[in-house]
Amino acid sequence: MFKTLVYGGLASLLAAPVLAASLTVYKSPTCGCCEDWVSHMQESGFEVKAIDRDNMEPIKQRAGVKPELASCHTALIDGYVIEGHVPAADVRQLLEQKPAVRGLTIPGMPQSAPGMDIPGTPYEVLSFDKAGKTEVFSRYPG
Template sequence: MANTFSYGTLLGLFSSLLAAPVLAASLTVYKSPSCGCCEDWVSHMQEEGFVVKVIDRDNMLPIKQQAEVSPALASCHTAFIEGYVIEGHVPSADVRQLLETKPQVRGLTIPGMPQSAPGMDIPGTPYEVLSFDEQGQTQVFSRYAG
């Protein structure tokens, strides 16, 4: 006996598939085991559909050196996704845009730890997300009012 679906049922199924969030590639995050704001950023990324693998490290310096993140561009945690470096509390929307547009950059960073960035979540501090290349040159990728 063949299954029959009404046009409305098929349209509903199709619409729900289109509305479903598209999962990004797996994100590997290196962070200090005692850093609560890093855990909050990981939660932000998971809530936005990213699959996140967390690796706790007491010494982050070798990871930042491997990622070619200079001290001026550094933050508390370092992540890798599809060949890009994500340094610090970069919003999920910027990571998605990076993956969609695939610019010729090494990665994205928010140097330091702006209080209003995801995972910090204290409104009021404007900040910029910077892209950086292999030579450490930066450009503003996006701006947030805080």
């Protein structure tokens, strides 16, 4: 089952208290959209530790992110992997529901996702398991 959300209409969800988990983000030191996503997560109430890396490939491999699921940054929280510009509301839902998945991803870099913030591009947040099998977690109209 999936949900369809409008990113701008999530104010009440984003204002909800965050569970006691700290988010560690591995990102390029020169990527502005990664910095913007970190800000999105902080503004949504997450405690974020950002670690700059010039080579993200070893991080993605250790996290179990296959190339077709990859994006620009990789985050770890409470045993889950968050790959790319996943909205804070989806991360919160993941932590509350605790499904048996490896994590969430938005492959590539959709222009409408948090941290990119250029309206108009629909995208899906996918859950993925250890084998890389994916399912739609949520959809955004862009």
